[in-house]
Amino acid sequence: MNEQQRLRRHISAAQFAMWELHLYLDSHPYCKEAAKKLAAYREEYDKLTAEYEKAYGPLNETSRSTSRWAWISDPWPWETEANE
Secondary structure, three states: OOHHHHHHHHHHHHHHHHHHHHHHHHHOOOOHHHHHHHHHHHHHHHHHHHHHHHHHOOOOOOOOOOOOOHHHOOOOHHHOHHHO
């Protein structure tokens, strides 16, 4: 696994954790521990996303570091040599 794949995997894990905590907080809105964990995962997600975008370009259309359509300018996963 290369560095780009590692970063993508960590970003996905942080997104998943944030979503699960968000769902948990819907039914347990006063759980301070879950709210702290959500904030920590949000911080980690933002840090990892910034690191990824600095090195490899935007992750999606909502990236703050580029124009709206720049995220689709790179080859699609099936167009790379690694997948041939």
